[in-house]
Amino acid sequence: MKLERLISMIYMLLNNEVLSASALAEKYGVSQRTIYRDIDAICAAGIPVVSYQGVHGGYGIMEEYKMDKSLLGSYDVGSLITILHSMSTVFDDERALDTINRLQTVRSGPAASSLSMDLGSRQHSNELLRLLRTAITGRRIIEFEYINMKNERAARVIEPIQLNYKHGNWYVYGFCQTRMDYREFRTSRMADLTLMNRVYTHDHAVNNRDPGPDWTKSANQEEVVLHFSADALARAMDHFYDMDKSFHDDGTLTITLKVPNSSDAKWLLPVLLSFGETVEVKEPLELRKALKTKLEKILKTYSEV
Template sequence: MKLERLISIIFKLLNNEILSASSLADEFQVSSRTIYRDIEAICAAGIPVVSYQGTNGGFGIIEGYKFDKSLIGSYDILNLITVLSSLLSIFEDKEVEHTIDRLKILDTNSNNKTLLVDLESHRTEPNSLMNLRKAIHEKRVIRFDYVSNKNEFTSRELEPIHLHYKFRNWYLYGYCRERQNYREFRVSRMMSITLTQEKFLQNHEIKGDSSYSDCKLEGFEDVVIWVNPNSLAEVLDQFQNSSKVINSDGSMTFTISVYQPLHAGWLKSILLSFGSGAKIIKPVELQSILIDEAKKIIKVYEDV
């Protein structure tokens, strides 16, 4: 704990002109006397800390004492801070916060951010992500109930390996003891997550991101959608990365490439969410699927 505090104090001094003993004591929740002893230890280690007297006095690093910045440029630092800041908004990790402070030391322009990334997802409870990350870090076996794509409930025991954010969702990859194989689970479908006291010893390999790379090219098919002018924003939010044609009446025609569209449950859900604002042009079979689903929805509300 003392070593971590000393390192943090060093980086804070390097990133600030002057810091008072009282402000450091408040931040690290120790006495001012402890801070004075820490400063003595830092000086003994060869780092030139000087004391400034007066109303705004305190401690600072002697002018001219700098890190070697030749190994990393301003652009690199900004990118690292952007990514780490996005993680900090989710996991509230003190170590990440300290890393950001250290990076800021290397570049005085690091506060001039030109890119912001927010990885928060309302589909996943933040506490779940923090608990899962803790389980991964501590190599603790977890138990949870899971709802599959087929809406089947199962209870799982997993050796968690890593978290992965893709397609606007968080996924957990690990070794499933029930299936005796590696599996990936969408975190939003995991319920009653419990961190056990059991630790696993095996060092699992982290898989690469396959995404759609494992899908055969012949499985992809064009889906053409006509969109009402009043629904353009909603459809663009979902299918911005598609071929788009603006029609004379203000409507738009979208063409997207989808892997096995007739079996893509996610696509059906999104298209139904557009209501009457969008119409499938092709494939014609997808029209029938949506019509059947709409009939089922109407039937649910027949007695209302």
């Protein structure tokens, strides 16, 4: 613990002009007498710590000793700090904060970054992510209930390997003991996560991950044409940002996308239903029929209202 505190204190001193003994003592939860001993130990290691007297006095490191800030460009350092800061917020990671302090020592230019990033989610989701990361770093087997795309609930036991953030969602990748194969699970569909007392010993390679079929490159694709009213432009752009778009003089929008089989595109129906009356399926006819059938079932549910 003392060694970690000393290393962290060195980077704090490198990153600040002057730090008082009281401020250091408060940060590390020790007495000022302990800080004095730590400063002596740092000096004994050959790091030139300078003592400044007066009201605003404290400790600092000689400017000549500090790292050359030209080693990394300010853009590179700023981007790394932004990413690490977001990670430290999600995972409550002290090591990431220590790395930020180190990077601050070689940062040049303005402190404000041109990049901002928020990897976090709702608080309970962040707690789930922290549990998953604890399981991964500790190589602990986890058990949870999972709901798949077919809305089937099943208990899963996996050896977690990696957390992945993509398309605005978090996934955990690991070896599923239930299916005896590598699987990827969306964290939002996980419930009742339990960290088992068992530790797995297999050395899993991350590149074992099966990326799955890429339906955007599959043969026999079918064209879907959607027409959105002017009230739905923003949401339509959010959902279908990389699809072909045509804006019209009346403020409406037509979006064209391709899917392997529109009548079996179950993922598309809930998205279209969420737009309500602000979207109309122009093509194909099979998708129009599938959406109509779904709407009729919804109306039947509320027939007594």
